[in-house]
Amino acid sequence: MAETLLKVxxxxxxxxxxxxxxxxxxxVGRGEIVSLIGANGAGKTTTLHxxxxxxxxxxGSVVYKGEEITRIPxxxxxxxxxxxxxxxxxxxxxxxxxxxxxxxxxSRSDKDGIKRDMETVFEQFPRLAERRSQLAGTLSGxxxxxxxxxxxxxxxxxxxxxxxxxMGLSPLLVGEVFEIIRSFREAGKTVLLVEQNAxxxxxxxxxxYVLENGAITMSGNAADLAADDRVRKxxxxx
Amino acid sequence: MNFLSVLISGLGAGATxxxxxxxxxxxxxxxxxxxxxxxxxxxxxxxxxxxxxxLVGHPVAAVAAAIxxxxxxxxxxxxxxxxxxxxPLRGASPLAVLIxxxxxxxxxxxxxxIIFGSASKMLSGLQIAGHVMLGTLRINYVTLxxxxxxxxxxxxxTLFIKxxxxxxxxxxxSEDRDAALLMGINTNAIIAITFAIGSALAAIxxxxxxxxxxxxxxxxxxxxxxxxxxxxxIGGIGSLPGAVLGGILLGVVESLSYSIPALxxxxxxxxxxxxxxxxxxxxxxxxxxxxxxxx
Ligand SMILES: Nc1ncnc2c1ncn2[C@@H]1O[C@H](COP(=O)(O)OP(=O)(O)O)[C@@H](O)[C@H]1O
Ligand SMILES: [Mg+2]
Numbered sequence: 253m254a255e256t257l258l259k260v261x262x263x264x265x266x267x268x269x270x271x272x273x274x275x276x277x278x279x280v281g282r283g284e285i286v287s288l289i290g291a292n293g294a295g296k297t298t299t300l301h302x303x304x305x306x307x308x309x310x311x312g313s314v315v316y317k318g319e320e321i322t323r324i325p326x327x328x329x330x331x332x333x334x335x336x337x338x339x340x341x342x343x344x345x346x347x348x349x350x351x352x353x354x355x356x357x358x359s360r361s362d363k364d365g366i367k368r369d370m371e372t373v374f375e376q377f378p379r380l381a382e383r384r385s386q387l388a389g390t391l392s393g394x395x396x397x398x399x400x401x402x403x404x405x406x407x408x409x410x411x412x413x414x415x416x417x418x419m420g421l422s423p424l425l426v427g428e429v430f431e432i433i434r435s436f437r438e439a440g441k442t443v444l445l446v447e448q449n450a451x452x453x454x455x456x457x458x459x460x461y462v463l464e465n466g467a468i469t470m471s472g473n474a475a476d477l478a479a480d481d482r483v484r485k486x487x488x489x490x
Numbered sequence: 491m492n493f494l495s496v497l498i499s500g501l502g503a504g505a506t507x508x509x510x511x512x513x514x515x516x517x518x519x520x521x522x523x524x525x526x527x528x529x530x531x532x533x534x535x536x537x538x539x540x541x542x543x544x545l546v547g548h549p550v551a552a553v554a555a556a557i558x559x560x561x562x563x564x565x566x567x568x569x570x571x572x573x574x575x576x577x578p579l580r581g582a583s584p585l586a587v588l589i590x591x592x593x594x595x596x597x598x599x600x601x602x603x604i605i606f607g608s609a610s611k612m613l614s615g616l617q618i619a620g621h622v623m624l625g626t627l628r629i630n631y632v633t634l635x636x637x638x639x640x641x642x643x644x645x646x647x648t649l650f651i652k653x654x655x656x657x658x659x660x661x662x663x664s665e666d667r668d669a670a671l672l673m674g675i676n677t678n679a680i681i682a683i684t685f686a687i688g689s690a691l692a693a694i695x696x697x698x699x700x701x702x703x704x705x706x707x708x709x710x711x712x713x714x715x716x717x718x719x720x721x722x723x724i725g726g727i728g729s730l731p732g733a734v735l736g737g738i739l740l741g742v743v744e745s746l747s748y749s750i751p752a753l754x755x756x757x758x759x760x761x762x763x764x765x766x767x768x769x770x771x772x773x774x775x776x777x778x779x780x781x782x783x784x785x
Contacts, residue, residue: 306668330674342669344662355662358655359674407674 254281257411257442258303263312265298265466272298273309274466280411285433285443287453287474289487290463296446297339299463300413303444304336305329316411331359335409339416339446341400345389349380352388352399356406365408373402376435394425401432411442418449430456450487454478462487494627496749497742502633502702504741505640509695510718511725511733512647513688519664519728520684523587527571527594529715531564531689534598535696536613536706537606538563543615552615560693567598568689569682577678602708610707616700632702639694644734647687651730656683664728717744720765726778735776740764 258280265273272295280286288296301307303314305326313322321329335356344352353373357366374381377398383391388399397417404412414433418426430452436443447453454460457474462483470477477483510532517525539556546552575594579587618632651657662670663680670677692711699714700706721740725732740761747757768776 304672306671325676326668326671327674327676330672336672338669338672342666342672344665344669346665347658347661351658351661354655355658355670355673355675358659403673 254283256280257282257284257317258444259315260299260303261313261315263299263302263309263314265295265302265307265309272466273302275312276463276466276468277312278461278468278471280442280444282410282442283437283440284458285437285445285456287445287447287450287457287460288463289447289450289453289460291486292448294463295466296463297415298466300336300415300444300446304334304413306336327359330407330409333408333410335404335407335412337400337404337412337414337417339419341396343388343391343396343399343403345387347388348385349388349391349399350384352403353380353384353406356403357408360406360408366406369406369408373405376432377402394421394428397421397425397429398432401429409441411444412436413444415446416448417445418447418452426452450483451478451489454488492626495629496745498627498629499633500742500745501738502630502636502741503744504721504738505636506695506698506702506737507714507718507721507741508734508737509640509643509691509698510714511722511737512730513691514719514722515725515727515730515733516660516684517688518722520660521572521576521681523576523584524591524719525576525685525688526588526591526715526719527598528688528692529711529713529718530595530598531568531571531692532696532699532711532714533602533706533708534567535560535564535693536700536710537602538693539616539697539700540606540611540613540706543613549615556616557693557697560696561690564689564693564696565686568685568692572682572685577681599708599712606708608708610705612703612705613700616697617703618701632698635701636698639698643691643694648730656680660684717761720761723775724765724768726775729775729777729779732775732777 256279261277263273263276264271276299288299290296298307302309305321305324308323313320315321316332316334321332344355353370357369360366379395380398380402383395388396391399401417418429421429426449433443433445433456445453445457454474454477459472460474460477461468462470462477470483478488510529513528514525517523517528538560542556542559543552546555571594575590576587579590618635621628621630651660659670659675659680662673662675663677667677696710699710704710717740718737721736722733724739725734725736743764744757744761747753747760753760
């Protein structure tokens with residue numbers, strides 16, 4: 253594994269008295285694509301929310317680029333170079349596509365850089381360029397996912413955290429989403445990916461962790477996991 | 491009194507309601523709470539002007555200084571109330587927040603009574619007298635000032651929300667607070683800014699009310715506050731154009747009702763009756779969005 257970019261250690265997270273994470277540890281190296289796979293309710297979203305600071309753990313730590321960020325509020329973590337593409341896309345429906353993208357760059361003040369990244373995003377997602385002044389709520393599901401990803405790119409992140417980006421999309425669009433995830437790596441980004449589509453996730457990932465009931469039960473190279481009988485039975489429908 | 495002049499004075503009253511209603515609707519949209527103490531911020535502004543008028547000698551300078559002082563004091567008060575009374579309740583049940591807001595309202599009214607006494611005061615230094623005649627139509631200067639101020643404020647606020655970075659962040663926070671956090675938006679700061687804007691508008695409303703001849707007491711903002719809240723709900727709470735439309739509508743209805751002798755004593759009932767009818771027909775208000783179920 254390359255130099256560690258994100259190190260999560262022994263996370264314990266509660267919702268009231270319900271314990272959602274029971275001591276989770278994992279690492280993401282710079283330039284890697286790492287997946288967390290697991291069934292509905294396993295704690296994947298909770299893990300990502302803890303990493304990006306939307307919720308704070310009762311115990312454990314999150315270290316990003318060597319700095320402890322466990323108690324830092326979410327809005328300050330963004331400017332440290334981490335962007336979160338949330339589950340369900342969560343784009344701002346009542347704002348234009350362009351305004352959504354501008355909000356992605358909210359924490360930045362380098363006007364030229366923002367302009368450059370805006371052009372890059374419009375090149376990569378021509379559909380967004382065509383619809384830049386349209387209200388985001390009028391986009392199709394696939395386009396909304398592209399917007400959510402483009403918005404994350406505008407934060408100029410080193411690490412992109414993605415929660416079920418392929419959810420609810422047609423097979424064709426699912427393929428497109430995973431192509432985009434690959435392109436993030438080519439652009440030098442690191443990706444922490446959460447997916448229920450374990451097969452696709454493992455096919456783009458370097459390494460993966462299997463999450464069950466708030467605990468990590470398996471981990472390893474993506475290819476090895478994809479060949480593992482238990483993983484195949486439980487998550488790959490084989 | 492002919493119909494047109496009733497209409498115009500209704501527009502003036504409605505414009506003032508609109509300015510107050512915007513404070514309710516913005517805070518509701520962005521902080522997701524009903525700030526029942528909003529009307530009392532108007533009263534705070536009234537006393538800030540009262541004190542300033544007593545301190546500044548020159549009459550014109552005194553009015554300018556009074557308005558400025560009211561805006562500053564109201565902003566400070568609104569932001570402090572948010573910081574110390576509402577912010578600790580972020581995530582608490584809406585009922586707890588509502589009760590707190592009612593408590594703040596009583597607190598401000600009682601403090602004003604303790605400090606300034608219960609006798610009401612006329613601030614003649616602020617009053618705008620005189621009128622113009624358009625043919626047989628008589629229009630008070632204060633109505634013209636009120637309408638002009640309202641239009642300028644509405645346009646400025648709309649441009650601010652649509653084209654400034656902070657305005658965009660306000661829309662984002664109102665739509666989805668967590669998603670806004672993920673954009674790097676300090677949502678607490680945006681909520682504080684919203685209270686500041688609402689409170690500054692309340693200060694302006696205080697000036698317009700006193701300029702029209704309202705007498706200053708610790709209940710100055712109570713009834714206008716309730717009326718403006720009604721206006722915000724009529725227009726669709728959370729909607730800025732809705733607050734303006736609701737305010738104007740309420741002001742015009744009020745003015746018409748006052749002008750009809752048989753209805754005049756029941757004007758308040760007429761206004762709240764309209765609220766009930768509109769909510770029966772359009773539960774989200776005239777320009778409000780029907781609530782989407784969260785998935
Ligand atoms: N806001 C919440 N309040 C209470 N329980 C929650 C909340 N969010 C998630 N949970 C619970 O925490 C567990 C993990 O949920 P989540 O992280 O969303 O799982 P996943 O993303 O893997 O489907 C589930 O049992 C879920 O019911
Ligand atoms: Mg999830």
